Amino acid sequence: MDNELKGEGNSLNYKFRMHDPRVGRFFAVDPLAAKYPHYSPYSFSGNKVIHRVELEGLEDAKFGMQIDWNTALEMAGEGATTEQVVEKYNQIHYAGTNQIRTELFKSQFSHYLPKKFIDKYSSYEGGTLNITEQEALDVNPYSVAIYQGKNSKKYQEEKDNFLNELNSLKAGESKKVKLSVSGKAGTQGSLGQFTINFEGILTRGDDKEWSFEGTMQFYDKWDFDKKKDGGRTSGSETATQIGRLFLPGKGFDIYSPKIKVKQTSKDQKVDWWKDKEIKEVKSNAAELVPYFDEEKGG
Numbered sequence: 604m605d606n607e608l609k610g611e612g613n614s615l616n617y618k619f620r621m622h623d624p625r626v627g628r629f630f631a632v633d634p635l636a637a638k639y640p641h642y643s644p645y646s647f648s649g650n651k652v653i654h655r656v657e658l659e660g661l662e663d664a665k666f667g668m669q670i671d672w673n674t675a676l677e678m679a680g681e682g683a684t685t686e687q688v689v690e691k692y693n694q695i696h697y698a699g700t701n702q703i704r705t706e707l708f709k710s711q712f713s714h715y716l717p718k719k720f721i722d723k724y725s726s727y728e729g730g731t732l733n734i735t736e737q738e739a740l741d742v743n744p745y746s747v748a749i750y751q752g753k754n755s756k757k758y759q760e761e762k763d764n765f766l767n768e769l770n771s772l773k774a775g776e777s778k779k780v781k782l783s784v785s786g787k788a789g790t791q792g793s794l795g796q797f798t799i800n801f802e803g804i805l806t807r808g809d810d811k812e813w814s815f816e817g818t819m820q821f822y823d824k825w826d827f828d829k830k831k832d833g834g835r836t837s838g839s840e841t842a843t844q845i846g847r848l849f850l851p852g853k854g855f856d857i858y859s860p861k862i863k864v865k866q867t868s869k870d871q872k873v874d875w876w877k878d879k880e881i882k883e884v885k886s887n888a889a890e891l892v893p894y895f896d897e898e899k900g901g
Contacts, residue, residue, distance in 0.1 A: 616762070705725040708850050725850065727851075728853065733858050734860075744794070758784075789844075789884060792886050794857065799819055801864070814865070815866050816865045818864065825855055
């Protein structure tokens, strides 16, 4: 149809836009226009047609980059979005540099778990990683109670949720509940601040006495996102910022197994932490700042 309207060879179909070689312009705005405000959104190969090629209607590139782009298109698949193709391209084209950065970042952690999580992140696999109960212990999680009972804004919602469930019961009654509390890992680079989900039977005794028996499960989204409440130490935030800016990869969900636990109103913490030694394992990730500043040219 285009050949009939515009003549043979006067309408070229790239993956993301149609191009008119007679005027050297695309018919539609560049999907990556916001990334390149210094370019016309209709230009072909950044107006560098001698030593550059066009990456399927997105941006200009060196000739070697075209090979990687074609590979990325094949790997991403027929129905892939622009973002998915670009992600594959970055994974392929910068493989050597990415591997160096990944190994450099890993070298700042002495514990095996951060190294494992970094490898998972840099693989671009995303998805879910299930850890064992031993690995859950090795993140060195600080002890928690299903009911923190602390008068602070940070724990207020957790406290209210528990009391709502407890106050719905009369003495001697039980019910199945699902509750969540905030956890914190002592092993830097592992889970950081994470969520502990409880599921089981809550029983109310006389007066204010209660007991819980069920399971707990650790959950964390492992990536380099910014915490809304700024809930990191300065060192951890610096390491996270480095990862966010310079470590390529894709975030993933971490789940521990569902671990059997108990607690009563007389206990200060869930019984799983009884006789367990929790320690802090620090990293040196913040020391990478000078290296990355130099790499940026800062």
